[in-house]
Structures are given as structure tokens and as C-alpha cells.
Amino acid sequence: MQWTDEGIVIGVRRHGEASAILELMTREHGRHLGMVRGGFGTRMKPILQTGNSVSASWRARLDEHLGNYTVEAMRQRASNFFGAPHAIYGVTHLAALMRLLPERDPHAELFEVFEGILDRLEDPVLAAPLVVRFEMQMLTELGFGLDLEQCASTGTTDELIYVSPKSGRAVSRSAGAPYADRMLRLPDFLRDNDMEPAGRDLEDGFALTGFFLARHVLEPRGQALTDERAHFIAALTRALPDANKFNL
Numbered sequence: 001m002q003w004t005d006e007g008i009v010i011g012v013r014r015h016g017e018a019s020a021i022l023e024l025m026t027r028e029h030g031r032h033l034g035m036v037r038g039g040f041g042t043r044m045k046p047i048l049q050t051g052n053s054v055s056a057s058w059r060a061r062l063d064e065h066l067g068n069y070t071v072e073a074m075r076q077r078a079s080n081f082f083g084a085p086h087a088i089y090g091v092t093h094l095a096a097l098m099r100l101l102p103e104r105d106p107h108a109e110l111f112e113v114f115e116g117i118l119d120r121l122e123d124p125v126l127a128a129p130l131v132v133r134f135e136m137q138m139l140t141e142l143g144f145g146l147d148l149e150q151c152a153s154t155g156t157t158d159e160l161i162y163v164s165p166k167s168g169r170a171v172s173r174s175a176g177a178p179y180a181d182r183m184l185r186l187p188d189f190l191r192d193n194d195m196e197p198a199g200r201d202l203e204d205g206f207a208l209t210g211f212f213l214a215r216h217v218l219e220p221r222g223q224a225l226t227d228e229r230a231h232f233i234a235a236l237t238r239a240l241p242d243a244n245k246f247n248l
Contacts, residue, residue: 001058001059001060001061001062001063001065001067002057002058002059002060003028003029003057003058004055004056004057004058005026005027005028005029005055005056005058006026006027006053006054006055006056006074007024007025007026007027007032007053007054007055007056008024008025008026008051008052008053008054008111008114008115008118009022009023009024009048009049009050009051009052009053009054009078009095010023010024010025010031010050010095010098010099011023011050011095011099012039012048012049012050014040015035015039018037018038018039018040018041019035019036019037019038019039019040020035020036020039020040020044020048021033021034021035021036021039021066022034022035022036022039022048022056022069022071023099024054024056024069025098025101025111025114026056026111027108027111027112028106028108029058029104029106030101030102030103030104030105030106030107031098031099031101031102031103031104031105032058032103032104033066033103034056034058034060034066034067034068034069035066035067035068035069036048036068036069036070036071037068044071046076046079047071047072047073047076048071049076049078049079050078050091050092050095051077051078051081051091051094051095051118051121052073052074052075052076052077052078053074053075053077053115054071054072054073054074055071055072055074056069056070056071056072057069057070057071077091077118077119077121078091080122081121081122083122084121084122084124084239085231085235085238085239086124086127086232086235086236086238086239087121087122087127089228089229089231089232089235090121090127090131090232090235091118091121092226092228092232093131093226093228093229093232094114094117094118094131094134096226096228096229097134097135097138098114100138100142100217101141101142107141110137110138110141113134113137114134116130117130117131117134124236124239124240125240125241125244127236128197128202128236128240128244129189129196129197129202129205131232132189132190132197132202132205132206132209133190133193135206135209135210135213136190136208136209138213138217139209139212139213139216139217142216142217144168144212144216144217145168146163146168146169146170146208146212147167147168147169147170148160148163148169148170148186148190148191149170150170151169151170151171151172151175152164152167152169152170152171152175153171153172153175153176154172154174154175156172158172159172159173159174160172160173160186160191161173161176161185161186162176162180162183162184162185162186163183163184163185163186163208164176164183164184165182165183165184165211168212170186170191171183184204184207184208184211185200185204185207185208186204186208187200187201187202187204187205187208188201189201189205190205190208197244200246202236202244202246203246206233206246210225210229213225
């Protein structure tokens, strides 16, 4: 068995004295692991950093085997993240999200989005809304997508400002008013990709996606939202211009 694909490093751990078990999110083969001989050596270690893009050839005698990777650098982004604390936490958080996907299950569209965010991660103004949208897309990929197209109660598409924590469906201003203290707020930028977040939109967005990630994805696995996510959000509040700051 053999294939070659483009991949993004989402995890690496030592194997033996100098080799590494490399976890990639690949374009055509999904989340995929393999061993890199000498992966912790001086030549390969800088390449095998979370967030870097590589060209990877995987080979194994049988498909179900771990197999071996031969890796060449394509884009070494990781070194650029060290100058921006939000980017360091952000790449770790994004990699943790990718590890929620089933192994070897292709998600080509999600790969493209992931790559695009990494290329913009150093800019907090761009990164913040992109990561919120990415978390929402992850919910969809994992089978827990939110229905934000029309009001769950009335069917209207106007003034959708809430999301029901029970159903994950949008609720209009009038229908949700009696239950406002129990509703999650729906920021407009999550319904319209051409809109920029304003006011408390980022705060509401992270609260919304975090709630459903925790309830539907993490808690059933005995997990919780990561510290890296919390640190990423905290670092964003320090890095964003005053007009875009938020608190969670």
C-alpha cells in the first residue's frame, strides 16, 4: 500500500530514540498517522511542527498497518506563530479539533478551510471570526450541525437573534423573547460570511460553538473544551483592536 498526499502536521510524538509518530491532516486521506524514521533528529524536527504543511508519502504492507512516512517540507508556518501568543494557542486548538475527526476519513473541504485559517492565523482580526466559523463547520462535519436558516418556532427568516440550546436551531426575536435568558445569542456573521463581527459578536460566537462542541462532541467522549481554546480567546482579547475586544 502506498500513496502521496499533501498534509498539515496536527500532532507528533517520540517513538524510540529518534523516530516519531506523525499525525497529519491530509487533503485526500483524512487524518492519518505514520512513523517517520529520524523524526526527532535535527533535520526533521523543525519540519514536523504543528501547523506546517508537508508532502508526505505513506507506505505499509497492509492498509491497516501504521506504516511509514517519508516527508518533505512545503510550508513551515510554525516558526511564524511564536511572535503572536494567540497564534501559538490557536494552532494547538485547531489541531485538537482536527483530531476529533475519524481516522482516515477524507474531509477535503475542511482541509482547505484549515489551511486557509493557518495562513491568516497571525492576524487576530482575521483569525477570530475564521476560528468561530471553523468550529461551527466542525460541528457539521461531526454530525451536529446547527440549523440557522429559519426560526424553529415560526419558520420566519427575519430577526433570527437566538439559538435554542436544546435543538440547535435559530429562533426569532419575537418567538425567543419570553425565553431570552435561556437562549444562546446568534451573531449575524455566522449566518452571512460577508459580514464582519461587531460589538459582542465574537463573544457570542465563541459561546455558541463552545456550548455545542462541549455538549455533543466532547462530553460524550469524557472530554472538555481545552485550555488552549481558553488561552486562545484570552490572547485574542489582548491582541484585537479595542473596538473588537470581547470577554468570555
